[in-house]
Amino acid sequence: MNGYQLTLYTQQNRRHEGKMLADWIVGLAMDMGLRGATLVSGIEGFGHTKHFHSHHFFEMADQPMLILMALSEAECDALLKRLEEEGLTLFYVKVPAEFGLLGAPVDA
Incomplete structure (x- = not known):
C-alpha cells in the first residue's frame, strides 16, 4: 500500500484534555x-526555538516524544485535520512510504 509515514514531535510535559x-x-x-501508532521516547534533541530538550534522571518532563504512524493519504489527511481542529501546535514530518504486512498477522 502507498501512503505516508507520519512522525509527530512533542515533549513529555505537554498535556491535552488532562x-x-x-x-x-x-x-x-x-x-x-488507524492501523497503528508507535510512541518513542527520545534521549535528547532541540526544536525550532533552539531550546534543548532532554531526559534527565531526576526530571523527565522535557523528554522528547515521537509518534510514528504508517497511513493512507486519506487517513493522514483526516488525522492532521483532527489535530488542527483540536487547536494543537505540533511539528510533523510526512514522508511518502510504501508499507504492508509480510506473513500471517500475529495476535498480541
Missing part, C-alpha cells in the same frame, strides 16, 4: 481506527 499529549494522540489514532 492526558499526556503523546498518549492522547495514540488514543485518538485508536479511536479513528
